Amino acid sequence: MYAADNVIIEDNINEERDEDAAIKDFKAYGDVLIFDTTYRTNKYGLICAPFVGINNHWRTTMFGCAFITDEKADTFVWLLSIFKKSLCGIEPKSIFTNQDLAMSMGESSVYPNSRHRLCLWHLQKNFVSHFGTLKTNPEFKNILLAQDVSKTWIRKKKEWFDRLYGLRDKWCTTLSKDIFSAGILSSQRVEVTNRAISFKPNRTTKLLEFFHIFEATVKRWRSTEKSDNFRYTTEKPRTTTKILKHAAEVYTLNLYKDFKLEFDTSLGAYAREKTTSMQYVKFFDVSLDEDNKHTYQVIYYTLNHEFMCSCMCFTETGLLSFHILKIMQMYSIHAIPERYILKRWTKLAKSMIWDENESV
CATH class of the missing domain: 3.30.420 (Nucleotidyltransferase; domain 5)
Incomplete structure (x- = not known):
């Protein structure tokens, strides 16, 4: 103690x-x-x-x-x-x-x-506690019906909302993709x-x-x-798809499910190559709709199988997004490149620690 x-x-x-x-x-x-x-x-x-x-x-x-x-x-x-x-x-x-x-x-x-x-769970609870009391306030209801909510914010909760907005880089998912967070900020x-x-x-x-x-x-x-450790030695996901077989070999079962969800999503995605004069670099727009309304940009370096995606999913979560997996399918890449296998999500996450203990 x-x-x-x-x-x-x-x-x-x-x-x-x-x-x-x-x-x-x-x-x-x-x-x-x-x-x-x-x-x-x-x-x-x-x-x-x-x-x-x-x-x-x-x-x-x-x-x-x-x-x-x-x-x-x-x-x-x-x-x-x-x-x-x-x-x-x-x-x-x-x-x-x-x-x-x-x-x-x-x-x-x-x-x-x-x-x-900042944990979104706490923010949601705080939002309900701040905003929830207004829902039973007759004055707030009248202002809401009059479509003049700004007055309520100014008089009631402006300070809290302003402070929250000032901290947006700590909780906004769009502004928090540049460093690993294990996907905790995702919904x-x-x-x-x-x-x-x-x-x-x-x-x-x-x-x-x-x-x-x-x-x-x-x-x-x-x-x-x-x-969980015992389960991944006895339960093997059934699949004939090579990249899913590879994912099942390296990832734990729960992370395999996340990877498979991205892979399944990629099957219905659309990829359009953009014209470029660069010989070993390919540019793509990837989206889930044929009209290309919501697109992400993927860059593929063909010499070393390196990918970059504007969604920054790998940086944030340590798993490849369906945008990149779509391009990998197009080029018949049937295994996850080693640089995109984050050890902390694998079955051997503690292998370095085991090795340290054996060397003592």
């Missing part, structure tokens, strides 16, 4: 020491960190601050957990510094948090090279934080009771990971 005036961090000792398991997990999956302090989960009013990540099966994994008594910038700096030190100084590429200025200041101080993101992953903090304690829970709930949660998550 680590203790300070304003922070208590619990260590859990299991069959494998939790700190050892957490370090292994962080080495493999620490490129994305979810840090949340919105839960008061005990009778003492302490703030629960779990550190959570996403493993290679796209399931939540626990890196650590803390209790703090306040949400001041100094507290977050201290806590994140301890967390960073305990996890070998590794810096995530993206850190997802709730909307908190002090937390943001702490992150930028301790993790200057990480991108601070289908919007409740990842809510699912992650599923301890189910309440305000009357004592710390010792919380510890047992926390311990059971971590055990359940790790048991699920073991089951």
Whole structure:
């Protein structure tokens, strides 16, 4: 147990020491960190601050957990510094948090090279809490009927919406594609934080009771990971398509499903080559409609099978988009180029850690 005036961090000792398991997990999956302090989960009013990540099966994994008594910038700096030190100084590429200025200041101080993101799940909850009260307001209804909503925003919620707009680079999916985030900002992953903090304690829970709930949660998550690992050794997706066979060999089952969805989408896509004088570079417009209304631009470097797409899906999620897969089909590329296989999504995501242990 680590203790300070304003922070208590619990260590859990299991069959494998939790700190050892957490370090292994962080080495493999620490490129994305979810840090949340919105839960008061005990009778003492302490703030629960779990550190959570996403493993290679796209399931939540626990890196650590803390209790703090306040949400001041100094507290977050201290806590994140301890967390960073305990996890070998590794810096995530993206850190997802709730909307908190002090937390943001702490992150930028301790993790200057990480991108601070805001969880859409929290933003949606906050939006409902801010906008929802207006729906029962007779004055708002009258203004809405009069098609003069701007007055309501100015008088009621303009400050909150202006602040949210000022932070748009941290939550807007269009502005957040230039760095890896495991796809957390995409709509289908919007409740990842809510699912992650599923301890189910309440305000009357004592710390010792919380510890047992926390311990059971971590055990359940790790048991699920073991089951997922066993599944991919026994369950083989049935396919005769060469590139899907390759994807099934390298990716875990859940990630294979995501890849297959992109591949299936590519089958119905349209690709139009654009004229160019460059010999080994091809340019394409790819869309799902024949009228070319919503297109993305794909560049294909034929000599080394390198692709670039304006959707930036690979940069953001680590999986190829259907736009690129469409061009790969056109050129009979039946295997995923090695540069586009992100190890953290593969069956051997922890192989580097295994190798390190064997060399000791």
